[in-house]
Amino acid sequence: MDDLEKLYTTHYAAVVRFLYRKIWDADRAEDLAQEVFIRAMAHRPEKPRAWIFAVAANLARDEARAAIRRRKHLTLLKDDPVPLSTPDPSVEETVERDERWAQVSGALAALSERDREVLLLWDAGLSYPEIAAQSGLAVGAVGTTLARARKRLIEAHDKTEYVADAARS
């Protein structure tokens, strides 16, 4: 098993998740993740881990632009977590899951693009120097950005949760 194949095995899911949180389409995220690794096979980058996430971010950006061109506005509430009809969990469970999902995606959307990018790269397992190289930040600024992004994510999430609770009561 060569290095790229090993990287594929260990990082495929992380790349899919990273893409999914940018484009909110599970199938498309898998397509693009495979596209990333296909490109890696052709280029054989020196720092493959940072490279695949850089390419994934570019593909996600292209995807968003294409969606705008097609006048299909991306909506963060687009529903595609597990689009299977059978067997259905209870309606209550489904509603609760969708609500939780919408709250987090809404909170993520409330972040600035840079904060979101840095947070998602960190969650995908990239190191501070790798995040810095990709986002154009100084390595020392990654911690500051992450601290702000984490705080804002939680604040935005708690706010939407509070609003939802208030609406229910």
Place this chain on the structure above:
Amino acid sequence: MRHVPEDELHAYLDQALSRSQCVEIETHLAGCARCRDRRDDTAAIRDRTTALLNRMTPRALIIPPPFDSLADRHPMVTRAQIWARRGRRAGLLAAGLLTAVAAGWGGRSLLDSRELGPAPLSNLASLSLAAPAPADPVADFHPESSPIPIQEKTPRLRVTVPAAEPRRVENILPAPVNMQLASMSLSGGTTVANTAVPATRLEAGSPFDRIWRSVQWEEALQIAGSGLPFIEGLPVIGVLVHAGTYGERPMVIVAQQDPGGDIIQSIEGPVGKVLEVLQRQAASDIHMSEPARTAPDYVDGPAGIRRANRMMLVTGRLSVDSLNALARVATIR
């Protein structure tokens, strides 16, 4: 000593600081209750962020398709191939130059030979070496001067099937049928019992006679590759494989026996086919786990390449909760 700034606490918890920075922070934390509290708060924020992001996962189970299949789907040029092509091009150029030189030299020798006698043998040899090289089908391809080509229709390994109407599944749930299996041992304590399994019978003349095949574990591994689902630790009592069409990976049913003697089937395959099988599972006491999506197929059918989603689930007479728990620990080999 100064208190630890918040961004440094994040970097410290993310293990992004040097050893000396960590020592400095830890020394300070040992003597500063306020910073210890702030560290705990930061750790809580960090953990909560991870938990929130974990909710944003597209599927419960993300399984990469086989690595080799990527190359099959999009025949890209690898770096080695690029260098090989550059080498071939350089070789062709050298051959061309050699041809020109040799032709000039040979021509002059021939002219000279009319005056001075036969040409030297070495000149003839160089002429034969400079013969035109066979055409290289990829010589004109310049991978680095153009974007990575993603072809809509690319050559790939195909499962050859006779051109016939799509088969309809009729009146039968494929299941292990009184299979006498040889003993097999698997890793992780899973064993294959040499057991006769009472199960739904295949009707004589059913289309499944030809489509479903009962295979040994090793053969199933070869056929299904990374798509063979099973639950670690339970004895495997049968494996059924259903060939895919147009490059689809096969559908697989692995039957295992739980300690209570119940048969549990792990089913992995194209969504439509799996649902078709489930619909035929008419017995009311057969339950199924929540399905998990598995790596899709890219089917090269008459209408071109399209994605075909696949899923995996576990069925049996156990409660849904138990089956969900089993599905969560199921392994896709």
